[in-house]
Every structure is written in structure tokens, then in C-alpha cells.
Amino acid sequence: MDEHMSANAPAHDPELLDTDLLELSIGPQHPSTHGVFRMVAKLDGENIAALEPVFGYLHRCHEKIGESLTYLQNMPMTDRLDYICGPANNIAYAIAAEKLAGIQPPERAEYIRVIMTELTRLVNHLLLVGFLTNDLGAFFTPVLYAFREREKILDIFEAITGGRMCTNYARIGGVARDFPEGITAEIRTLIDAFPRFLDEFELLLSENEILQNRCVGTGVLAAAAAVNAGISGPVLRASGVNYDIRKADGYSIYPRFDFRVPVGQTGDTYDRYLVRICEMRESLKILRQALAGLPDGPVQAKVPKLFKPPRGDAYGRIEGPKGELGFYLVSDGSTKPFRYKVRPPSLINLTLLEEMCVGHKIADAVIILGSIDIVLGEVDR
Amino acid sequence: MNGEVRQVTAQDLLAEVGRLQAAGFDYLSLVTAVDFIAEDQIELVYCFYSIASRKGPVTLKLRLPRTAPRAPSLLPLFRSADLQEREIYDLFGVEFEGRPGIKRLLLWDTFQGHPLRKDFQPDDDDRPVIMDERRGQ
Numbered sequence: 001m002d003e004h005m006s007a008n009a010p011a012h013d014p015e016l017l018d019t020d021l022l023e024l025s026i027g028p029q030h031p032s033t034h035g036v037f038r039m040v041a042k043l044d045g046e047n048i049a050a051l052e053p054v055f056g057y058l059h060r061c062h063e064k065i066g067e068s069l070t071y072l073q074n075m076p077m078t079d080r081l082d083y084i085c086g087p088a089n090n091i092a093y094a095i096a097a098e099k100l101a102g103i104q105p106p107e108r109a110e111y112i113r114v115i116m117t118e119l120t121r122l123v124n125h126l127l128l129v130g131f132l133t134n135d136l137g138a139f140f141t142p143v144l145y146a147f148r149e150r151e152k153i154l155d156i157f158e159a160i161t162g163g164r165m166c167t168n169y170a171r172i173g174g175v176a177r178d179f180p181e182g183i184t185a186e187i188r189t190l191i192d193a194f195p196r197f198l199d200e201f202e203l204l205l206s207e208n209e210i211l212q213n214r215c216v217g218t219g220v221l222a223a224a225a226a227v228n229a230g231i232s233g234p235v236l237r238a239s240g241v242n243y244d245i246r247k248a249d250g251y252s253i254y255p256r257f258d259f260r261v262p263v264g265q266t267g268d269t270y271d272r273y274l275v276r277i278c279e280m281r282e283s284l285k286i287l288r289q290a291l292a293g294l295p296d297g298p299v300q301a302k303v304p305k306l307f308k309p310p311r312g313d314a315y316g317r318i319e320g321p322k323g324e325l326g327f328y329l330v331s332d333g334s335t336k337p338f339r340y341k342v343r344p345p346s347l348i349n350l351t352l353l354e355e356m357c358v359g360h361k362i363a364d365a366v367i368i369l370g371s372i373d374i375v376l377g378e379v380d381r
Numbered sequence: 382m383n384g385e386v387r388q389v390t391a392q393d394l395l396a397e398v399g400r401l402q403a404a405g406f407d408y409l410s411l412v413t414a415v416d417f418i419a420e421d422q423i424e425l426v427y428c429f430y431s432i433a434s435r436k437g438p439v440t441l442k443l444r445l446p447r448t449a450p451r452a453p454s455l456l457p458l459f460r461s462a463d464l465q466e467r468e469i470y471d472l473f474g475v476e477f478e479g480r481p482g483i484k485r486l487l488l489w490d491t492f493q494g495h496p497l498r499k500d501f502q503p504d505d506d507d508r509p510v511i512m513d514e515r516r517g518q
Contacts (some may be wrong), residue, residue, distance in 0.1 A: 055464075063472075064496055099383055225480060227407055227432055230461025248435045306401035313382050315411060315428055315438060328426065330415050339415045351463050380487060 004125035018057060021049055024362075028057045032135055032366040035376030040367065046361050049123075051354045055347070055380055061078045062381035066340030071097055071172060071307045074340065079166035081342060082378040085124050087116040087157070088320045090170035095251065096316030097172045101309035108297045109174040110253045115187065116160075116169065117318070118283040119153050122194070124321035125234075125276040126150050128373045133205065135370040136214055142205060149197055152190055159183055172307055174300030184291055191287050198280060206274070215270035219356040219368035222267060228353040233323025235372055238275045239267030245319035252318075256293070257286045272371040308335055315343075322346050322373050342381060346374040384428075384438040394443055395453050398405045400426070402458060405431045407441060409455065412465035414473045418499040423473060427455070445475065453482040472497040 021042045027033035037058035042050040062081070066074050078089040091113050098105065105113075130146030154164040159180055161167040169176050203213055221231070226239045236243060243260040246254040262278030264271030309331040317326035323345025330339035348373050357365040389397045411428040422444045430437030445452060454477035455462035467486035469475050474495035476485060485492065494501055 056485075056489070059487040061496060217474075225460070228460045229463075230409055230459070232410075243432045248432075313415075313426075315383065315440070317410070324410060326411060328411060328413055328428075339413075341411075341413045343411045343413075347464060348461060351460055 014172075019044075024363075027190065028054075033369065034131070034374055035379075036373065037369075037376055037379065039364065039369070041357075043164075043362060046363075048357050048360055048362060048365055051357045053350055053364065058376045058380035060381070063340055063342065067337060070335045071337060073310070074337070075170065075172075075183050076166065076168040078342075079163075080377055081166055081344070081381065082320070082322060082325075082346065082375045083165055084127055084375055085120045085170050086163070086165055086269055088120045088124075088318065088325065090167060092316065092318045092320060092325045093119055093327050094170040094172050094309060094325040095318060096314055096329050097307070097309070099314035099316045100312065100331055101172070101303075101307070101328050102174045103301055103303060105174045105301050107253075107295050108178075109299045109301075111290050111294045112175050112179060112299060113170065114253060114257075114286060115294075116157075116167075116175075118290070119156065119187070121283045121321045122280055123150050123153050124373075125280050128276055128370075129201070129205070131369060132370045135367045136211060138210075142201070145197075145201060145204075145343055149194070151226070154185060156183065156190065159186070164355055171300060173303040174298070178299045187231050187287065191284050191291075194284055195281070198277065202277060206277070211273075212270065214364070214367060215273060215371075216268060217266070218269045218360060219264060219371065220268045220362050221356055223353060225352060225355070226267070229304075230324070230348045231352065232345050232349065233320065233373075234275045234279060235272060235323065235349050236285050237262060238264035238271040240264055245317060246325060247326045249317070254286075257283045257289045259283075269367055269371045308333065313339075317343065320345060322375070322378075328365060335372075342378070344378045344381060346372070346381045350374060350379065382440050384440060386440045386442060389441050389443050391445065392454050394441070395455075395458070397441060398429075398455060398458055401429050401439060401441075405434055406437065408437075409459040409461045410433050410438070412455070412462055412469065414469045414475060414497075416473060416497065416499045418447070419432070423447055423450045423475060425452055425469070425475065450475045451478055452476075453478050456480045471495070474498065481513060 009172055019236050021044055024041045024043055026033060026041060027038040028036040038054040040052045041048050047050045075090060079086040081089050120285040121152045126146040128150055130143035132260045133142040157167055158164045160183060161169040223239045226236050242261055242263050262275045264275050281307045301355050311331055313330040313334045315326055325345055326343035329337050332338040356368050386416055406429040410429040410430050413426050415424045417424060424445040427441040428438040452475060454466055466477050470483050471485040472495055
């Protein structure tokens, strides 16, 4: 790689003609920003000298609305945060509410939640890898393969929950309804066929020369900086930090499963791509074990129809597909949360976007943003 | 709150966070605020975790007066406070000392008020259009 690409600021030679920086607004309506997100880039030629992210174009008072709805009414609202990962959002919110009231969901519900979360992780990572190749210029060919597989998982979501993206599936103290008959066999068929698809997908991408040329060494994020900036999820692990909330907190029934945490080495865009691929393989391991151990029994703990948690507060977090997804709830003893706060992983993962982009070409900023994995429904709330 | 909770004051917030950092709590996960309007106070909530020792959360809570709330910024110690403090400034109107030029995060710069305060009156359709305002333009 040539030297000036990694330098932090473009050098100015006094002998040369001094040129002004060009300010370019990328977005909010631009396909490469994955939604209504805006980046104000200061360009020196084609190199990025400064970059400021601008938020708020999809702000819809999610947290304020949350204070005017009951605890249960908030459940379908959480689907609309990160609308790629509906089930994971539902479950994170349910876990926070259960912490607030001290409720333990039954065994079978815990297993179902793990299965749903890991299927969601597959959906999310498929889309991420697909759209990352789109940002690289492989216009829609890899995305179609990713979409084909995602479609099968969405069919399973539809059979279980009635919804494909907005699933509204978790409930405080369990899940909305039990698995329909025959669905475990369908999931098993899916995860048996999935490794072959992943191998094929990797054959197409992982050693692809263009993908490597563009991604290796692009947007390096150092481990210490990532920890200090609260980066979480695959982005944090790609920088070489072995931190997975499923392991660290051991919430739900994750300690029972045998899986490993993929960790990157350099923290560049290629590592962020590869961590997602490896995480999909680990999710398949968890799915296989969870399906094998799925017990019989109720899927809902005894919770009063009118859910009124005692006064107090609780912070519940899960390892969401995009990172640490948390809900901070404050109860005043009534049926509605006094404060309903979402800890959005994709907003906080954008903290270091400027540092990751400066010195790179403008086309690299597009793939760096793509590899961070944002959904504006969650960033702006 | 799950985990250890410590009440701190605005004066010793930075010292307490420094002590936590020295004890290995290197990950500031959550910064948020709650508007306790009945007690005329705004509470800031900070959740710390330790990545190395897998411990946490340790929660710091800081009560501020509701009129002109000011707290020291954690940005010099934790970069993760950056966007979250901007959000609190935006939606609760808490000023942070030690980070000049703070901007709203989600709402536009000319927006009036702080919507997550409990007494915020939304500017909605029920409000009549006052013709004098329009004539003045």
C-alpha cells in the first residue's frame, strides 16, 4: 500500500499550488449510506481530510413514545429499531423488563429465544456481507445469493411468528407462542444446508482479489481505541478484542453451548468481513445444540396480564447481531415505563467513523461505513 | 439496578471514574439521563464494564438540579461518552463542562426545548396559527 494512504492528514508541500479542501455532503439520500445518514466529508483531491457524521434524519421520538405505552405495547415498537433483526430486539427488551420485575422465563422459552437470536444473526450477517460487496461495486450479484438464503430464514420466522421482519415475538416472561409443528425439522434442514452455501459464498468472496485489494488495510481500528469508544459486537472483535456478551455475561442459557468467539487481527475492513463469516459458522453450532436440547414445556412464565413492575431500574443487554443491544428501563410502579432507553450499538459504533476514514479515498469511506453495519432505524430512533 | 450502584456528586464524578478506570473498568457502555420531575432533579446514569476481567456493571448515578443542569464531561476519559453526551444535551438539556461547542445529536440546531423532559410540550396541530407571526415576515 502506498504511504500517503495510511497517513492521518494529507501533507501540503509549500512548493506546490495550495488548493482548497472541497466539502462534499454524502447523503442523506444516497444508497451507499444505507439509509438516511449523512456524512460531511472534506476532500483533498480524492482523499478524505475530515469527515463529520450527521444524525437525526430518521428520528421519530422512539424513547418518548415508549414512555406513553405500556410495557407490552412497547414490544412491537422494538421491531422498528433495527428492522433487520426484529427477534433480537424483542428478546433484548424482554430480558430488560424481566430483570426489572425479577421474572424467570421457562426453559423452553429460553431455548426458543436462543434459536431465534441466532437465526437473526445469520440474517443480519448475510445482509451485511451482501451489501458490503455491493458497496465494493459487485453490483447485486452476491447480494442475491445472500437474499436467497435470508428468504429461507424469513419463511421460518413467518411460520413461527406470523411476521417476516417485524416479528413481535418475545413476551415478558417468555415468547408469544410455541413453535408450530414441524418447524424444528425445517430449521434443521436449513442449518444442514447452510455450511455448503457459506463455503460457496466464501469461495466467491474471501480470496477474491478485488475484495482483498479494497478491504485489506482499509479503515483500521485499533483495539484500545475501540474499547475506549464503546465499540461493540463484530466490529470490536475484528479489532482483536475477545469480548462477546454471550460469554462475558453468560445471560439466558448461553453458557450451556459450545461455541467459539471469532477474533480479528488487524481491525481492517477485511477482518470485519471475515469475523461475520466465522460468526455465522459459530451460530450454526449453537443452533444445532439448541435444537438437540430443546425441552418440552410451557413457553410463558406466569406474568399478570397488567404488567406492573416494582419501582426501580434495570439495564438488560444482549449480544445483538450488531453489538451490545441494551435497554435501560426505569419503573415508577405504574403500567408504563417512566424511562425507556435504548442503547443502540450501531450509533455508538459510529463514534470513530472519522478516525477510520481520514486518509483514505472517498470510495473507501463507503466500504468502511458498510463494514460497521448500521441501520438508521436504530441509529436515529 | 442490577450490579453495584454508586451515588456520586458532580464534583467527584471525574475522580470516581478515574478510580474505576484504574480498577480495570475500561468500557463505558451506557450513558443516559432520567428526568425525575417530582424531585426536581435530573439523574445521569453511567454503566461501566471491564472487558479484561468480564466484570460489571458498575453504575454511577449523578443527581443534578433540573434548572440549568451541568455535569463534567467524560469525553476526556472515555470516547464512548461523545455521542451519548450529545444525545443527553439534545433531549434533556444537560450542559457538559469541558467539551466546548457541543451540538445537538438528533434534532436540528434551531429546535427549541428538550423533548425527553417530562414537562415538554410538543408543538402539535392543536396549537392555533398566530397570524401576527406570519405578518411579521
